[in-house]
Amino acid sequence: MKPETLAIHASNLVKTTTGDVTPPINLSTTFFRGEDGGYPGGHMYSRVSNPNRSALENTVAKLEYGEDAAAFSSGNTCGLAMFQALKPCSHIIAPDDMYWGIKKQLLTIFNESLEFDFIDQTDLNLIKASIKPNTQLIWIETPSNPLLKVTDIEEIAKIAKAKNIPLVCDSTFASPILQNPILLGADIVMHSSTKYLGGHSDVLGGILVTAKKDELWDRIKNIQQTGGAVPAPFDCFLLTRSIKTLAYRMKGHCENGKKVADYLNQHPNVEAVFYPGLESHPQHEIAKKQMKDFSGMMSFLVKGDAAAAHKVVNKVQLFAQATSLGGVESLIEHRYSVEGPDSTTPKNLLRISVGLEHVEDIIADLAQALG
Ligand SMILES: *Cc1c(COP(=O)(O)O)cnc(C)c1O
Numbered sequence: 001m002k003p004e005t006l007a008i009h010a011s012n013l014v015k016t017t018t019g020d021v022t023p024p025i026n027l028s029t030t031f032f033r034g035e036d037g038g039y040p041g042g043h044m045y046s047r048v049s050n051p052n053r054s055a056l057e058n059t060v061a062k063l064e065y066g067e068d069a070a071a072f073s074s075g076n077t078c079g080l081a082m083f084q085a086l087k088p089c090s091h092i093i094a095p096d097d098m099y100w101g102i103k104k105q106l107l108t109i110f111n112e113s114l115e116f117d118f119i120d121q122t123d124l125n126l127i128k129a130s131i132k133p134n135t136q137l138i139w140i141e142t143p144s145n146p147l148l149k150v151t152d153i154e155e156i157a158k159i160a161k162a163k164n165i166p167l168v169c170d171s172t173f174a175s176p177i178l179q180n181p182i183l184l185g186a187d188i189v190m191h192s193s194t195k196y197l198g199g200h201s202d203v204l205g206g207i208l209v210t211a212k213k214d215e216l217w218d219r220i221k222n223i224q225q226t227g228g229a230v231p232a233p234f235d236c237f238l239l240t241r242s243i244k245t246l247a248y249r250m251k252g253h254c255e256n257g258k259k260v261a262d263y264l265n266q267h268p269n270v271e272a273v274f275y276p277g278l279e280s281h282p283q284h285e286i287a288k289k290q291m292k293d294f295s296g297m298m299s300f301l302v303k304g305d306a307a308a309a310h311k312v313v314n315k316v317q318l319f320a321q322a323t324s325l326g327g328v329e330s331l332i333e334h335r336y337s338v339e340g341p342d343s344t345t346p347k348n349l350l351r352i353s354v355g356l357e358h359v360e361d362i363i364a365d366l367a368q369a370l371g
Contacts, residue, residue, distance in 0.1 A: 075192025157185025
C-alpha cells in the first residue's frame with residue numbers, strides 16, 4: 001500500500017467488541033493472563049508494550065519500510081538509547097551541525113564513556129578518513145538543523161556497509177513522506193515525532209525504525225522496555241491520529257515552503273537562504289535524488305548583525321517566535337540565542353518552520369517584518 005493509505009490504516013491493529021472504527025486509548029498498565037499463564041491479548045505490562053504504542057510503532061515502521069520500531073518519550077531519548085546501546089569506548093562519527101540537544105548528550109553524558117568526532121558529512125572523503133578501528137556508529141542528520149545541509153545517504157551507507165558500521169539517520173526534517181533512509185541503505189531511522197509526525201505542537205515523542213531485527217536492535221528494544229522512557233498511551237494515540245493526515249500536511253508544507261524560500265531568496269534584506277529545494281543550494285542535486293520534496297524547513301541570514309535578525313523576529317505577527325518545527329502554525333526562531341555561546345550558528349540566522357496557513361498571509365507577514 002501507498003504511504004497515504006498506510007498512514008490511515010496501519011494503526012488499526014485491534015478489533016474491539018464495541019466495533020470502534022478508530023482505536024480507543026488503552027490506559028491499562030497491566031493485562032490479563034490466560035489459564036496457561038500466557039498473555040492472550042498480546043500485552044503484559046505497558047512499559048513493555050501497549051496497544052496504542054504498538055499501533056504507533058507498526059505505522060511508522062511501515063512508513064519507513066523497516067522491520068520494527070521503538071517509540072520513546074522524546075526525540076532526544078532516541079539518541080540516548082542509541083548511545084547506550086554501544087559498547088564502552090566506541091567511536092561515533094557525527095555531523096558538525098548535529099541537532100544541538102543530541103550533540104549535548106555526547107558532550108555532557110557520554111563524554112567519558114564514548115569517543116566522537118563532529119565532522120562536515122557533506123565531505124565523503126572526510127567520513128572515510130574519520131573511521132577508526134573502534135568506530136561503531138555513523139550518525140547522520142539530513143536535512144540538517146539549522147543549516148539545512150544535505151548529506152548523501154546512499155553514498156554514506158556504502159561507506160558504512162563496507163566497514164560493517166551501523167548507519168543511523170535523523171530524518172526529522174524530512175518526515176517519512178519525503179525521505180526513506182532505509183531504502184537508501186541506512187540501518188536505523190530516527191524521528192523526533194514532536195515535529196512533523198505530531199504536526200500540531202502538542203505532543204513530545206521520538207521513534208527509531210530498524211531495517212533489520214539484529215543484535216543492535218535487540219539492545220535498543222531492551223533499553224526501551226527496561227529503561228522505560230516510553231510515551232504514554234495518550235501520546236501514542238495523538239501521534240497515530242496525526243499521522244493519518246501526514247502525507248497531506250507534508251504536501252502543504254512543501255508547497256508553502258517552496259514559495260516562501262523563493263520570496264526570501266529575492267528579498268534585498270536577505271543575505272542568503274538555506275533551503276534544499278533552491279537550485280542555488282550546494283547539495284540541491286543530492287536532495288533531488290533522495291527526497292521526494294523539500295519540506296517547510298529553511299533558514300536565512302538577515303542582512304546585518306544579530307540585532308537586525310532580532311528586529312525581524314520581534315516584528316512578525318502571524319509567525320510565533322518559538323522553538324520547534326513541523327506544526328500547522330508557522331514558527332520563527334533566532335537559533336544562536338537558543339543554542340548558547342558554544343553555537344557555531346551565524347548570529348544573523350533565523351530558522352523558520354513554514355506552517356499550513358495561506359501562503360500569501362505567511363509571505364505578507366515576512367514582508368512587513370523584513371521591511
Ligand atoms: C527536535 C529534534 C530532535 C529532538 O527531539 P525532541 O522530541 O525535542 O526530544 C532531534 N533531532 C532533530 C533534527 C530535531 O529537530
